Amino acid sequence: MTSTLAFPSSPDQHLMRESTRATLRVQSRMLAATRAFLTGRGFQELLPPVIGPVTDPGIRGSKQVDVDFYGHKYKLMTSAILYKQASLLAFDKIFYIAPNVRLEPLETAVTHRHLAEFHQIDVEIRDARREDAMEVAEQLVAYVVDEVVRALPDDLELLGRDTDAFREVVQGVFGRTTHQEATADLVALGHPQDPGAEIDWQGEEIISAKSSRPFFVVDYPKGSRGFYDREDPEQPGVLRNFDLIAPEGYGELASGSEREYDYAALVTRMRETGENPAKYGWYLDLARRGIPASSGFGIGLERFTRYVTGRTAAWEASAYPKVPGVVSA
């Protein structure tokens, strides 16, 4: 990782840095590579919705932004997950490059990984199992990294990114562990990880720093994720989901899962996550009529860029960064 930079006091200070320019050039290449990879495999790119009556309820205390839609309360998308599922009624394999806004808790301002406004490479595949989605994520990350390493060596050198770190990544064989194993490892290392919760930010950084290649953490416990992550019918209380963690301490790059699509299960899971089903009207109506089984994931573009460029903070991978609680351009 390169040296820590103070958050810029003005846009020009940030935009005119050579390191910012190089980072954004890499990001642009990553987007082009993503599109080439996915469209080459039959994925349809769709433009994501930005507002809607309901959005991903979110996790870990991030709050949503309300929009007054002609007297009705709408939300800016925290993620387009519900629309991703719906889009499979039109196409079997879709992706978005989707902007998301999440007003994350103030404590996330120091994680280097959280932005209040960010983008996701959002992928959804009809009738796919979790393992199918993980394979696409693995190949996509390997392809994009390989593309940048080959096409932009000068920018990576300017940024001081050691490309040897990508030797295992471009092979496309990532590690696998379960949430239970990761929790046990963290506890053994003296980190107080709650076995029933999401791996906390500090814990994520610890396991990330220990690894030399990206790896998946699978089987998160129910109670740590949204209602749309499908519960494993063979292991009640365990979700058919995954996170993709970057090595070298960069932490989480992506989250994904096999999706819940059964109407009654969705309503029940909404209650289990403290949601009021009434506000998910359009989505539940659709689910009652039938939405396809699917799996998918979302890769945080700024986090992914940070990892590829070796930046200290995810905000360095945004032209106009919005850090939780920090007023900026």
Added chain:
Amino acid sequence: MSTVLSATGFPEEQVRYRARHGAAAAFPALEGYGTGLLGAVPAGQDPGDLLERGRIVPPVFMPERLKKLIELAREPLYTDVELDAVVGGFASRLPLYVSAFGSTQVASHDLGEAAGRQAGRLGIPMVIGENVVPVNGYRSAAEAEVSPLLGRIAAYTRAAASSGNEEYGGVVVQQSTEDADAEVWNLVYSDPVCEPLLATGRLAFELKVGQGAKPGLGGLTVLGREAAGRVAEQYATDEVFGTGGDRVLRISSPGTFTEEILRQQIRLMRNNFPRAKVWVKLHPGRDVALAAATAWAAGADSVTVDGAEAGTAWAPSGFLGQVGLPLGECLTRIGRTGNCLLASGRMWEGTRAVKALALGAHAVGLGRAALLAVDEDAEDGLVRLVESIALELRLLISAVGKYRVDALDAKDVLLPPA
């Protein structure tokens, strides 16, 4: 005193008297001293109220008092009773907390803030009720300082800091099913106003499963037609007062719970708000012991059982008298478990509080009593009421030969035969 409130069926006059006179109100009027003959007064009026009919029964032999005597090298007095308690993960000066007042008009604005200031001064936790955000708003641009929710949190925090209670008490914010739409917890968790509380571990979120006044029902509020229109997307209304009238009944669902739903909601709270404590409020359902055990097993820091005698809220008359387990019955069904159990329901003086504490509660909540006390005197009413209760707690706990709240046990209370 503003006396805008009244509380039918509640010892309103006695509470107001205590709010004016403080600790002295724990005794008969001084004018009668030396001349009046005092004797037993009839036990409570409510035959279903186990706590009211129970008696506190001091023993003759007091080994705990001997321990205290050895510790102090003098005979212990009631003033030696320590009232500090751990209440739902907070350090509290007293085994008391201020319960939620609900969204009804009585709890809004001035009284809520006054209660918050006094609770902060006292170093005891305060619960802020559900529906405060959907009904009264969170923060409007023009009135950022006077939003009911943030204003109350800020008033509490300031008062606690200026009274040396930076490490005591805490604020508990409720959310119910409809509040989930307004994302109350997410709003509070990331608001800078809450940072001093989070930094000292003094913020909790309370999952409201139900309430004592209307077990099995959700919130019911009478609204003007115009206000009902404003919240129409969140709440249903019923024309029980006639279609031509200017008032409607706003109705909300209590939310559906099963063991698994309760367990997972608690786990998600712990996952999403790792810096906040998790409280759960139960109505006095017949399976209250199973519900409490489920909540604790899922990691709740505290479970509040709200007895059928409770409620600042507006409720149908039939529910107030005939529905739900009385608090005493809830406490005996749950028993002493080692987990933090809180109890509310017609608490306003020391004997009822001691009975609840002896039956397993770690603290008791003041709801209507706190509201009336604050209504009587917005500056000091609650402080005085609490002083009178604290004095009674010390007297009663020392009378059973004990000197700490958590030393009380079920033997200290004689319950009437079932």
